[in-house]
Amino acid sequence: MSSALKLRRDTSANIAVATGAAGEVFVDTTKNTLVVNDGATTGGFPLARVSDVQTGLLNTATTGGTVNALTATLPTVNATALTNGQQIMLISSGANTSNAALVLTLGATVQASKSILKGSGQQLAPGDTGTAGYPMGLVYSATLNAYVLLNPATAVSVGSQWLASGLTPTYISANSFSLTGNQATEFHVGRRLQFTTTAGMVYGSIVTSVFGALTTVTMQMDLSQVLDSGLSVANLSILRADHSGVPVGDVPIRSVVVSSSTAFLDFTLDNATYESFELFYTCIIPVATSDTLSFRAAVAGVVQSTAVYTHANYAFLNTASNPGGVTGDSLIYLTPGGIVNNLATGGGTTGSFKLLGAASTTNNKVLTHQGNYFNTGGNFGGTLGFGEVSIPAAALSGFRLFFAAGNIASGTFTLYGKKRAF
Structure with a gap:
């Protein structure tokens, strides 16, 4: 006749405060698992069920605390200390906004707060812990004395820039x-x-x-x-501007479309990133009936309007040319003086200029320009010239474009920078 072997049994709550004899086995009726005792450890050592391992119940928790100071509890764990390489799966409660740390409770033992890092010990970037519900895979590193996040949410997605x-x-x-x-x-x-x-x-x-x-x-x-x-x-x-992975070349910095009367346009120069600049202007129409597209440099944000400019240009009309130039002027002409017509159908003036040496604190700055224009006589012409800004001891922080006699009625301006090699 067969006989049944029955072991001592109780709920998880009662077993948690009991100390069984060495070798004694309890049946946990709450979790339907066995608890092995050593005669000294209160609560004994619960055995994992297959389902616990398959579902990750033993090492998975949802975070609490704040998005940068996380907390989590693994209630079924009997360990009292972290071990090197220990894996934890946490469900995020929200994206971090700066560096993050975790206070983890193993069973009833609260561990000291430890940083959450990524890679070989880098601090997290904002958003690395993901939005609410994001699964975070962590591994404890004894070498770093920190948790390493294996799947930061801001990692580059294939096909996305x-x-x-x-x-x-x-x-x-x-x-x-x-x-x-x-x-x-x-x-x-x-x-x-x-x-x-x-x-x-x-x-x-x-x-x-x-x-x-x-x-x-x-x-x-x-x-x-x-x-x-x-x-x-x-x-x-994905690409940064301070340490870019893009090869050197022309990068669009700013594009402005003028659609109503504007006195002037100011442009800022990023000399730390770009070594030279080029501006293209298209169909720039003046408000005044005959005007001159002009340039002034800025130092430390202040537009310079004193006699620090030298400029010269050739105006071409059919087969004739009209050279002209000024030393010690308060601006640089980008078109011949007083010659651009304000008739919209004529297209005003279109062209470009290059600004070289803007960052120099020892040399004058150089501007070269070329373009075409519709003049007051109703004819099309071309212009080719150069200018110099006689401010050797200071870098240029920007420049201003304007018509000498009136406002800008319409047109498009696009500034490009030639990237520095880092």
């Missing part, structure tokens, strides 16, 4: 927004951004990024695109 920042931008104006915390390192000058707004996806380049109580970012938006109050996402370009 944008990285999720994990941050929520706050709309300020058509070309500016703010972020919590100091984000100036990732949101640095020159980096391209992709935005989600009410109007859809819009794009631009960072002009300034300043950290105070918040990080305030000012953009040069592409063409006629703007930010609006529906701004909800700001994604980062």
Whole structure:
């Protein structure tokens, strides 16, 4: 006749405070598993079931705390200390906004707070822990004395040229927004951004990024695109502007379309990133009946209007040429003096100029230009010339374009920078 062997049994709560004899086995009726005792350890050592291993129950938890100071508890673990290479799966409660750390509780033992790193010990980027519900795979490294995140959420996606920042931008104006915390390192000058707004996806380049109580970012938006109050996402370009992986070459910096009377246009120069600049202007129409497209340089943000300019040009009309030049002038002519017609159908003036040596603090700066124009006599002509800015001891911070006698009625201006080799 067969007989049944029955072991001592109780609930998880009661077994957790009991100390069994060495070799004694309890049956946990709450978890339907066995608990082996050593005669000294309260609660004994619960055995894992196949389903526990398959579902990851033993090393999976949802994070608490804050997005940068995470907490998590693995209640079924009997270990009291972390072991090198120990794997943990945490379900994120929200994307981090800066460096992150985790306080992990193993069973009833609270571990000291330890940083969450990635790679070979780098701090996390904003958004690396992913939005709520994102599964984070962590491994404890005794060498780093930290948790290493194996799958940072901002890792590059195949086929995408944008990285999720994990941050929520706050709309300020058509070309500016703010972020919590100091984000100036990732949101640095020159980096391209992709935005989600009410109007859809819009794009631009960072002009300034300043950290105070918040990080305030000012953009040069592409063409006629703007930010609006529906701004909800700001994604980062994969390529950085401060240490770019792009080979040297021409990079569009700013494009402006003038559609109503404008007194002047100011452009900012990023001498740290670009070694020279070229501006193209297309169909620039003056308000005045006959005018001269002109250039002035800026130093430390102040436009220079004193006699620091030298310029000369040739005006070509049919087979004739008309050379002219001025030394010690208060501006540089990009077209012959007083000759551009304001008739819209004539196209005004179209051309380009190169600005060389803008960053120099020992030499004068040089400008070369060429273009064509529709003159006051109703004829088309061409111009070729050069200019010099006699300010050797200071770098140029920017420049101003304007008509000498009146406003700009319409036209398109696009500034390019030739990348420096880092």
